[in-house]
Amino acid sequence: MRSVRAFFRQPVAATAFAVAAAIILASVFANVVAPHDPLAQDLRSANALPGAEHWLGADTLGRDICSRLLYGGRITLTGALIAVAVFVALGVPAGLLAGYRRGLFDLVASRVVEVMFAIPVMIIVMVVVSVFSSGVTASMLTIGILGSGSLFRVVRGQTMAAAQELYVKAARSEGLRARSILRRHILPNIWGPVIVQTTLFSAGAILTESGLAFLGFSVQPPAPSWGSMIGEASRYISAHPWQLIPPGVLIGVIVMCLGLIGDGVRDAVSRTDTVRRPGRRAGSRRRGQAGRPAAPAVPAAPAALSRPGAASPDAASRTPASTGAGADPQPDAILSVRGLTVAFGRADSQTVVVQDVSFDVGPGESVGVVGESGSGKTVVARSVIGLLGRGGRVISGQVFFDGQELTALPPAALAKIRGRDIALIPQEPTTTLDPAFTIGKQIAEVVRRHDRRPRAEVRARVIELLSLVGLAEPETLVGRYPHELSGGMAQRVGIALALAGRPRLLIADEPTTALDVTVQQQILDLLRDLQDRLGMAILVVTHDWGVLADLTERAGVMYAGQVVESAPIEDLYHRPLSPYTRALIAANPHNATKGEPLPSIPGQVLAPADWPIGCHFAPRCALATPECSAGPVELRPAEPGHSVRCLHSASAVV
Amino acid sequence: MIRLLARWLVNSIMLLLVVSGLTFVLVSLAPGDAARTILGQRGTQEQYLALREQLGLDQPLPVRYWDWLRGVLRGDMGESMFSHDPVSRLVADRIGVTIWLVVGALLVIAVVGVALGMASARLKGAIGRCLDALSMVGVSIPNFWFGLVLVTLLSVKLRLFPVTGYVYPAESVSGWLRSLALPVVTLAIGGIAVIAKQARDAISTQLDQEYVLALRGQGISERSIVYRHVLKNAAVPLTTVLGLMLIGLFSGTVLVESIFALPGLGGLVVGATTQHDIPVVEGVALVFALMVVTTNLVVDLLYHVVNPRIRTP
């Protein structure tokens, strides 16, 4: 079976299995393997340390510790086996029945299990032992019964999930008998979790049995069990501490092996599970694939979203030379990005996801970056404020804010700039607020972070910010938690948080995507209004032409990590030069509903590792010619203030 | 809040009835009864029957249970079959030790476990893997054995702690702390490992949440993000785990008090079990159930505090 193979392919789990199996087999065949009689006393070797005669030494009566361990394993393991048998015999059928039939049985059983979880097992075991006197059977039966609740829960959950799956519904309506549904559809889904639970439980049972034996509630001496050997050794710890070691370590080893086997089964099952049911595959979102060669570095090509101010023919003509990677920032821009190149993954197998992006944002200006998901636009936005997250880093290029280069700053200095100078409005308003704190506390923390003031003033400022973003009744709002807000309100709070530090640049990453259509327009109006009143610059990242048209003056179009075109919004929309921009707009006709994702362009967005050397769009481009794929295509100015990355842009203008 | 208390009350009464009822049924299933045990082999049949009547053992089970329950509600849990001390006094004398032991272990588990989990969540790589391996060892070794190893090393060899015994805080606070130190660590060891792993997972999950990115974007310091925001959110799942773990800790006192000869309830029940002193075992079982019920309430309330989402419907 596939999962069995997957299990043994994991070295740790396979080793653990081998060790556990060896210990169990050695105990079962103790009469063959054991070097000595476990009860034979030999006073000459009393308290012997490990040696040739007694591999693990001998106890106070001169009995061979190794042999006693092997025979003792029989007691401990039999005890555990009893508990496990009861555990499975109760937990699996009850769980199946409750999960499949639901109804009254499920209700009652679930309540019983809830109570069982609250019972201190050891105490009930004490009651049982006190009544039925010592011996392993009664106590281990009790442990099995009391433990079975956890298996019940797992089996019930899995059965319910499986029963809800479409194919079971279909099977039921086709009139298949319950038994065959169970066998064909439900059992294959539960055996993995059952094995996991059972190995973990057996580890616990071994520990409990040892504890009971240690207290003397197991076999009668002189017969050995692992726990009672620890008990005997504990009487001589000052004189002969060694005798404590072998039984304790042995118990620890087998318990650990069982735990590792459980983990191994869990991993093996979840791995093969994803193969069996592709619809459920977790984490199938494409990221840069490690191990592939990095995308080819493109020679420094200028990618300027040149500003209207630079629209003189003279300025436009010098753009290619002066705004290439490493070029000086525009002196009056508040944000200048130059040749930004970002990669993910380890240095030896990194994947470039953003290539040589350059643009400027002037004070109070709003600039957009538009593209499909996977184009790298969000990465650009995040790298500006140094929030790339795990494994991402800027490998070349600069980000100038107010003349200061940010990519070289230490994290602490960068953190000082965030919120105070540049603030971020994230995508998903409801998940970007901390669920554990009230709105008031969250905003107050940001306010205090940026200017220390007395408590009353902080509170006043919080109220002021909430009214600034158009929220009614700010006084009651401060006591609310994020989950009590609607999406639109949450986004307003998100904007208030961004404004708390009085930033000069606001980065809005898909600020309306997650919202209802009616609310989207309100948020856009709010952002425009705030910009008018507060005069900050805005960088908007979006896939939505409507947002772009509403908020920005200029925008760059990104495809596969590169800026393919940049121009004033009017030009971009009405006279696009790049075939990609045209396709993007064609896919979003004039009266397209705002907020709907763009209909896709034929062909697939390539994963970063698969980007071609030539034009990234070539595989999907209707105008592509062999030259397009021959080498990197550069971004060049086509008209004043309008640049394009395309060899055939002239023919694109129809 | 009312709903929470009502639910707790129903669950608690159920648990108490189940534990005491179960105990009663088990006892009635026993071969031979208390009268036989007390008399031993020597008693005549007349003596036996007389004692049976005196102990009320001739009544049917539900009647006996009802009598016992009424007694418990009056604070009378019967008396030990051997020392004839009232069970309520035996329990009252010892409950403090057990509570201190469990509370101490819980504190150690919460503080050390979360600290380790935090370290392993933030320091990926070699240190994280080392901590994972340690936690694997921590859950695997039998805690009573670990306690004995601690005694051997720290008490017998280095003489840092008393080997066994309990010092009441009224006698000497430092002595009390020293006498509790090793038992608390012994009881806590498995829990630390479990919580470290759970905390690691909870903290890693929280660190990947969008709100962390947003907080960074607002310029909140890393310290506040991790120790204020992430920790408070991670506390929600951890409270549940700690609550379940507490029940295990009560079980654990049975072994730990025996190793360190602490005069607590766990030690009491082991002694009574060895002697088949059934009234004491029954009484202690009930008291343990009561302690579980009380801690459940505390945990529920705590969960209420850390998780605002359940506070409003």
Ligand code: SF4
């Ligand atoms: S360079 Fe060639 S492939 Fe690329 S967009 Fe222009 S025409 Fe299409």
